[in-house]
Amino acid sequence: MTITITAFERSPDGGKGLARDTRVRWALEEVGLPYEVRLESFAALKAEAHLARNPFGQIPTYEEGDLTLFESGAIVLRIAEQHAGLLPPDDRARSRAIMWMFAALNTVEPPILEFSMARLFEADTPWAEARTPMLMERVRGRLRPLSERLSAMDWLDGDFSAGDLMMASVLLRLKPSGFLNEFPVLAAYVARAEQRPAYQRAFAAQLKVNAP
């Protein structure tokens, strides 16, 4: 069955792999599934055809036969549930891997996005400088326990899982900020993730779209 995902016709990050289609491409590469990509302009994301796929007008979406999904977390979980390689077979270990997916998206990503959004949209405001230490401390509050946990292991819970895929994807957002220099354990974790052949294929595929 053909799988079709959507991605930006031109990603705001210019091909750094931070748009969320990269997570889905990565999961598909990990399990060895081919996929097609429908590229959407910013205008098309707010048009009826795409809003029928995702009412919030975002990428990525995922189509597989008559199933249409949005939310990178839900899409990666669908792929991980249907194909071997991203969730451990043991039922409890499986729930813990899914827990790390939620932790990445609901505990670690929000302060990182808040920090990035402030940099992007409020850098020139009179309050930018005063708010920065608070925003940075919120990010560090998540990175510290994560760094401690990963100090003794390669991945969050046993073998590489969908939880690591999502956590590394979220941490990749920090690369331009310098945060990872403060947490060498996390920098090494992200580097390990980036070295996976599946990640490299996913990164290259999105770069090809966005290369100048």
Add this chain to the structure above:
Amino acid sequence: MTITITAFERSPDGGKGLARDTRVRWALEEVGLPYEVRLESFAALKAEAHLARNPFGQIPTYEEGDLTLFESGAIVLRIAEQHAGLLPPDDRARSRAIMWMFAALNTVEPPILEFSMARLFEADTPWAEARTPMLMERVRGRLRPLSERLSAMDWLDGDFSAGDLMMASVLLRLKPSGFLNEFPVLAAYVARAEQRPAYQRAFAAQLKVNAP
């Protein structure tokens, strides 16, 4: 098998049901599972025993035999997967219900939390007034498509599911803010959720802990 969750000894919201243990209590009530509650002080959340359950030092956690989970999303999904009542039997409908859980936690909740956090921690700053319209617009950007979707149906996709449980829990955060008055469709959705006997039992149980 005994299920034990953790909750605040004294919730910062004074019993409005907005602490995330309510979501887990609600899910347990929907599927009819008994549970025990370990109440934690703020100091205990940062102590070793609790950090072993959740390295980020938050509630709720969930213990079932030798499985320990944190993240309300992961816990609700575990409950929904193991017991009938919160996920539809059809495989595609099931993936869509899980999609709405992720949408609640990763698309709708972050701007709501950002708005609430600014109210809580930055209300007295010189920039509070200038930032408020931007923060409110970010919240409305999520509420508008959600309201449109729910205008023709009671729940997000067919019968009530774990997706609705999570979305309604997230929207409940808006009750004190007046936002829901702008979106009567969402106010009605939240009211429908609150009328569910399982929600009422969950709410009462957390209120009992927090009642003065």
